[in-house]
Amino acid sequence: MRTSNAKVSSNNRTKFNVVDTPVPKVDGYALVKGKTVFTDDFNIPNALTVKILRSPHAHAIIKSVDASKALELEGVICVLTHEDVPRVAYTRAGQGYPEPSPYDTFVLDKKVRYVGDAVAIVAAETEEIANRALKLIKVDYEVLPAVLDYEHAKDDGAPVIHDEPEISGAYDVSHNIASHYEMHIEDVEEELAKSDVVVEGTYYTPNQSHAMMEPHTAISYFDPNGRLTIISSTQVPYHVRRIIRHVFGVESRVIKPRIGGGFGGKQAVHVEAYVTAVTLKTGRPARCVYTREETMTASNTRHAMRFKVRVGASKSGELRVIDMEGLSNTGAYGEHALTTFMVAGSKTLPLYNKVKAVRFKGDIVYTNTEPAGAFRGYGAPQGMFALDCALDELANKLGMDPIEFKLKNSIREGETSPVFKVMGEGREGVEQIIQSCKIEECALEGAKLFDWYEKKKKPRINGTKARGYGVAFAMQGSSIPAIDMGGATIKMNDDGTFNLMVGATDLGTGSDTILAQIAAEVLHTTTDKFIVYSSDTDVTPFDKGAYASSTTYVSGNATKRAAEKMAQEILKAASEIMNEPVDSLHLENGQVVSENGTSLTYSEIQTKLFYTFKQRQLEVTESFVSEVSPPPYMVSFAEVEIDLETGKVEVVEFLNYVDCGTPINPKLARGQVEGATAQGIGMALYEEHVLDKNGRMVTNDFFTYKIPARKDLKNIKVKFAQSYEPTGPFGAKSVSEIGLDTPGPAIANAIFDAIGVRLRKLPIKSEEVFFALNS
Amino acid sequence: MSFTFVAPDTEKELKAQLSEAGSFLMTGGTDLLVKVRIGKIKPQKIVSTLKVPTLHFLENKVDELVVGATISYSELLDFKPLKKDLPILYDAIFTVGSPQIRNRGTLTGNVVNASPAGDGLLALYLLNATVEVSDGSVIPIEKFVIGPGKTILPEREYVRAIHIPKYNWNVHYFEKVGQRNSMTISVASVGWLIRCRNGAIEKFRIAYGSVAPTVLRLKEIERFAEGKTIDENFVHTVSEMVKKSVKPIDDVRGSAKYRKTLCANLVYRMIERRTKC
Numbered sequence A: 001m002r003t004s005n006a007k008v009s010s011n012n013r014t015k016f017n018v019v020d021t022p023v024p025k026v027d028g029y030a031l032v033k034g035k036t037v038f039t040d041d042f043n044i045p046n047a048l049t050v051k052i053l054r055s056p057h058a059h060a061i062i063k064s065v066d067a068s069k070a071l072e073l074e075g076v077i078c079v080l081t082h083e084d085v086p087r088v089a090y091t092r093a094g095q096g097y098p099e100p101s102p103y104d105t106f107v108l109d110k111k112v113r114y115v116g117d118a119v120a121i122v123a124a125e126t127e128e129i130a131n132r133a134l135k136l137i138k139v140d141y142e143v144l145p146a147v148l149d150y151e152h153a154k155d156d157g158a159p160v161i162h163d164e165p166e167i168s169g170a171y172d173v174s175h176n177i178a179s180h181y182e183m184h185i186e187d188v189e190e191e192l193a194k195s196d197v198v199v200e201g202t203y204y205t206p207n208q209s210h211a212m213m214e215p216h217t218a219i220s221y222f223d224p225n226g227r228l229t230i231i232s233s234t235q236v237p238y239h240v241r242r243i244i245r246h247v248f249g250v251e252s253r254v255i256k257p258r259i260g261g262g263f264g265g266k267q268a269v270h271v272e273a274y275v276t277a278v279t280l281k282t283g284r285p286a287r288c289v290y291t292r293e294e295t296m297t298a299s300n301t302r303h304a305m306r307f308k309v310r311v312g313a314s315k316s317g318e319l320r321v322i323d324m325e326g327l328s329n330t331g332a333y334g335e336h337a338l339t340t341f342m343v344a345g346s347k348t349l350p351l352y353n354k355v356k357a358v359r360f361k362g363d364i365v366y367t368n369t370e371p372a373g374a375f376r377g378y379g380a381p382q383g384m385f386a387l388d389c390a391l392d393e394l395a396n397k398l399g400m401d402p403i404e405f406k407l408k409n410s411i412r413e414g415e416t417s418p419v420f421k422v423m424g425e426g427r428e429g430v431e432q433i434i435q436s437c438k439i440e441e442c443a444l445e446g447a448k449l450f451d452w453y454e455k456k457k458k459p460r461i462n463g464t465k466a467r468g469y470g471v472a473f474a475m476q477g478s479s480i481p482a483i484d485m486g487g488a489t490i491k492m493n494d495d496g497t498f499n500l501m502v503g504a505t506d507l508g509t510g511s512d513t514i515l516a517q518i519a520a521e522v523l524h525t526t527t528d529k530f531i532v533y534s535s536d537t538d539v540t541p542f543d544k545g546a547y548a549s550s551t552t553y554v555s556g557n558a559t560k561r562a563a564e565k566m567a568q569e570i571l572k573a574a575s576e577i578m579n580e581p582v583d584s585l586h587l588e589n590g591q592v593v594s595e596n597g598t599s600l601t602y603s604e605i606q607t608k609l610f611y612t613f614k615q616r617q618l619e620v621t622e623s624f625v626s627e628v629s630p631p632p633y634m635v636s637f638a639e640v641e642i643d644l645e646t647g648k649v650e651v652v653e654f655l656n657y658v659d660c661g662t663p664i665n666p667k668l669a670r671g672q673v674e675g676a677t678a679q680g681i682g683m684a685l686y687e688e689h690v691l692d693k694n695g696r697m698v699t700n701d702f703f704t705y706k707i708p709a710r711k712d713l714k715n716i717k718v719k720f721a722q723s724y725e726p727t728g729p730f731g732a733k734s735v736s737e738i739g740l741d742t743p744g745p746a747i748a749n750a751i752f753d754a755i756g757v758r759l760r761k762l763p764i765k766s767e768e769v770f771f772a773l774n775s
Numbered sequence B: 001m002s003f004t005f006v007a008p009d010t011e012k013e014l015k016a017q018l019s020e021a022g023s024f025l026m027t028g029g030t031d032l033l034v035k036v037r038i039g040k041i042k043p044q045k046i047v048s049t050l051k052v053p054t055l056h057f058l059e060n061k062v063d064e065l066v067v068g069a070t071i072s073y074s075e076l077l078d079f080k081p082l083k084k085d086l087p088i089l090y091d092a093i094f095t096v097g098s099p100q101i102r103n104r105g106t107l108t109g110n111v112v113n114a115s116p117a118g119d120g121l122l123a124l125y126l127l128n129a130t131v132e133v134s135d136g137s138v139i140p141i142e143k144f145v146i147g148p149g150k151t152i153l154p155e156r157e158y159v160r161a162i163h164i165p166k167y168n169w170n171v172h173y174f175e176k177v178g179q180r181n182s183m184t185i186s187v188a189s190v191g192w193l194i195r196c197r198n199g200a201i202e203k204f205r206i207a208y209g210s211v212a213p214t215v216l217r218l219k220e221i222e223r224f225a226e227g228k229t230i231d232e233n234f235v236h237t238v239s240e241m242v243k244k245s246v247k248p249i250d251d252v253r254g255s256a257k258y259r260k261t262l263c264a265n266l267v268y269r270m271i272e273r274r275t276k277c
């Protein structure tokens, strides 16, 4: 058997047939043609419309709910309150089990903890009736004082948000602390004392809405045999199934059709519990589609974080110490509380492995605001904003070029960082030696492309405009090692096609396409021969779901293994049919070719196996769980122009130089980086949640909540380093999240470079720049 | 949300359709449908103007451009003489929304919507445009708009066209400061027109958007400017006067303080652009 297992170093990748080519997305045409592919497109006859009555108060006890008027309305089928649903504490977070998030949530509770928290579930024959019913429900609230500012959540006498006895896993509910974490390596105070130059600063990153196009949606029904089926716009169908069983004690099948974007927002149970409650109660199909307002105000947001950072270095630029003390706002519930906070350290600190002492600690606090959850980058953008800006300030104070300073102290191939072992996600991490790291190429070649050194020589102010240049370094991970598993099944058909069935959930990222490329590469055929099906818990093998930059790496490796096993099965069958030893056969262009020149197509082989020869179905399933989480690396360069009369900031150019190993599909990989840059620019300059004094979110639609529009994304460039990760499928690492880590710091650093003012709080709105300039 | 939708094809029929209570006129719908969706307007009937051929016209006279009620921004921008004859209008409507919005939206809708942030409206204020109403009256824009979302358009009447006088301005300037670069409502916007004579200002018009209940023409400044030369001193004085005249409020888009200073600062664009008579 001829295989592609040739020894490759991280520098030279082998020539591929399908991998590393920009094949079109397997679902691209259906999507752009508006085919019925999304959850809400499923027409389940007789389905009830489900609407949620939401709290107008940030913190209140529900004394009574009077639904009698609503129930009198013709077409209202049921109104469920906390008395009608199981009182089972759970976490909505879709994570590996047991989850590191506190069990502090109920489907419905007698207390509401933020404006938008669910009070009652209404099911009616039509949407119009359901909406009318919402208005007829009378709720008597005892309004409690609320915690809206997370910097005051731990204050003495602050209202306690979680005082229910059933919850577990929270750190100190009496002080509103959902989780706490601390680690240190060596003595930071000692290293600070030894440092010639020290910088201290407090950095803030804001809440951010995922702003995916498709709102949260789910439909539930009993199939003809009485099995509960849930169609859901989710990134985590297997976790949904497990959580639904935990809460309601029922088994179910969860189907994930095409997803119209998630960005981590769908890595939690949102709508599924509500429709399930209705179907279990009424026996009828139930459908719930969140409004944009609900998606903005009552799902999940990025954790807002504050980091107090101290960094110190010797005169010659050796980084001695990083000390980060954080505070993270998890909002009303603690899904992903601990893990996002840890990622703010675990996916940033190992980048600077030359440092002598490190400390990272902090609290994740409850407040009466929208619950925070998973969001692309998962804490790393928050941590990296603080760390990279602090290092930029330090380089500036040292009089060193930031590229030189950051490169001097960052990790290289063959090296490790003690942080890998100390910090994992919710627990200890795993040791790893870095096998692919092209941070040097990213920084140096990127600087050339960007013309960094020439640009830095130019005067910054020209009339009423100032220009500035900033650079930021980043790393991420590829999967959660030793926890997250993905499986793939490949079945061969008699027409020469294969069914590739994966639990991996393509949420618009293109994973269906790149998994087909990986399988096609192994099986020496083309992607159009793969019918990819993802994901359906009754049909596809388990996969943890789409998060933690893991699909290419984990599900990709599982697919590669399955394809390799399928290759063996095909060769074995061919050897029997052709009566030749396996060693003399190899795969080529969708057929098995023998040394003696004869060949059999895949179609011929499976047809024989179906009907005439040693009859069997060729089908294999393989799984993969990684022992390591190889980080992708990236260096980004930002050029900004600031209007000194208005404070307006324009990102004139943004160059990303990325080491993601082999980009399985360069076009899709580029799209991932561009999209992440866009979201990062939004976080850096525009996006923020504005609350009124009662805790109601004012920025609850796209009129008031500004994500970058096309003209705000002027010139985003993406370049891939030559890199090959030996543990990845065909050398691949992750690429989906890392792009969000750099825009915040690169833009803030560029603004400093332009106007000499250091803005440490995102978003940096025109108004803030304006007043910074005029003070 | 349920209503009937009609698209009459004559003005007579249009008028008849409007006589029923709960009827709302719609041209591009880019303001109306937003309001319907959020429940601010609850129409029983929506009456579209788009199928009425006599409202779809552009009449380019020597002294004025007449823009029929259903001419979209895109059609107007594609109309070659606009950029030459009325560059301030061109610049202002070029910033409206996005290509999709400009393909639907109209000047008439912008006028009747009467938002102080209306970009087309600001240009029309500067140009002393008039509004031709179906009852035959022709009303100056500043009289027509009386407050946010409020006009003196009589019930059951509609706007037929906007009349825009042409005049040889030597300098025109429009700028909109938004929270982002497109699809944005202004935090503040400004426009001015200058006619020069013998190296000094003969005529001056200046207007601000988003800083008062309606678009604001600063007539006192306009009178003050007459006969002045444009130098640093002049710009500084005007800027100070602007600061005193605008009355912005705090909202999600920006604070009153920011807006006020912004308005004053925008006058300095004259120096930046070396504006001279």
Ligand SMILES: Cc1cc2nc3c(=O)[nH]c(=O)nc-3n(C[C@H](O)[C@H](O)[C@H](O)COP(=O)(O)OP(=O)(O)OC[C@H]3O[C@@H](n4cnc5c(N)ncnc54)[C@H](O)[C@@H]3O)c2cc1C
Residues within 6 Å of the ligand: B024, B025, B026, B027, B028, B029, B030, B031, B032, B033, B034, B049, B069, B095, B096, B097, B098, B101, B104, B105, B106, B107, B108, B109, B110, B111, B112, B113, B117, B118, B119, B120, B121, B153, B157, B158, B159, B160, B183, B184, B185
């Ligand atoms: C995403 C988005 C971005 C936008 N960006 C901008 C922007 O940058 N700048 C800006 O100024 N505006 C903007 N707008 C607002 C809007 O596009 C403009 O005000 C546009 O000019 C409205 O024109 P229309 O034809 O769509 O009006 P419509 O929505 O059809 O009507 C607006 C109002 O006028 C009335 N009306 C319509 N036709 C007539 C008529 N013939 N006679 C009398 N009354 C009539 C309607 O009843 C309604 O009250 C934006 C809107 C959206 C949705």
